[in-house]
Amino acid sequence: MTTQTSDDKRHQIIIYPELAAQVLKNDESDIFILWAIIRTLNTQGTGLVLIDDILTLCNKILGIKSTYAYAKIHKGVNKYWREPYGTKGNKYLGLLSFKQVVKLLNPELTRTEPVVVPLSYFYAYGNKNSKHIKNFLIGCVAGRYTDNRPISIASLIENCGIKESSVRNALKDCSFITQRPNYRLVMMDKDELKVTIQKNISPNCLKLRVVKNEDYYQLVEQLPNSYIISEFDRLPLRMRPDVLKKNENVASLKQRRYHRSKKSAIWSTADKPELTEYRVKS
Secondary structure, three states: OOOOOHHHHOOEEEEOHHHHHHHHHOOOHHHHHHHHHHHHHOOOOOOEEEHHHHHHHHHHHOOOOHHHHHHHHHHOEOOOEOOOEEEOOEEEEEEOOHHHHHHHHOOOEOOOOOEEEEOHHHHOOOOOOHHHHHHHHHHHHHOOOOOOOEOOHHHHHHHHOOOHHHHHHHHHHOOOEEEEEEEEEEEEEOOHHHHHHHHHHOOOHHHEEEEEEOOEEEEEEEEEEEEEEOOOEEOOHHHOOHHHHHHOOOOOOEOOOOEEOOOOOOEEOOOOOOOOOOOOOO
16 A cells, blocks of 8 residues: 655545545535534644635635525534634634544544545545535435445435435436445246246245346346445555544444355345345356
């Protein structure tokens, strides 16, 4: 892995998918991203930021003017920063630390590799609005695993606390996400009619499809897709802050539904131990 310089770090933010999920549940996507970017740009590490600088950033990142920007600042008080103070034209606010924000969010998801996102992504034309930022965070949650683990739409709805239509629209909007279809092999036979009959009499026939693979016909069941973050770099788990590692001991953390054997490519769950990863060959 290439060693990052201080200048590199000033031009990127680190997104922790487990935090992103909780931020979405709290409907705080835009102010969370503002906080994350301000922390990166606050190179002196004082945590004190001029209100005028934040107003400029709101326009640059969210495309909003000062009236709406003040509403965003007010929404983030005691969540991501303290109450603004100072005289007119020279007002400041103090950022909450990463540790404080993690404790306030109290994420429910288990550990995942952090996502490295260049600041230029948020400055790009067409990306300057709250909806895009919300979709971006949904994409980070969907692509939180690096092992092609299946993730269902229902799981994303539960983890992010949002509607199904919002999840599906976000997955279409996120160009940095690659979707990988997964299937389970139900049966295989050289007789197409036999395979087709089995499909028609199966209680979950709508999830089944018949495909031809060389000399055989296969009956396969559609599983949840895997979502891969293909545009941004990932950091190893060991580089996650200690406060996130300590949070994993909390009993309320949601466990991963799919578990993969180290000795094979088999996925399994507690309720369907026979579940396997399978890709249909075209």
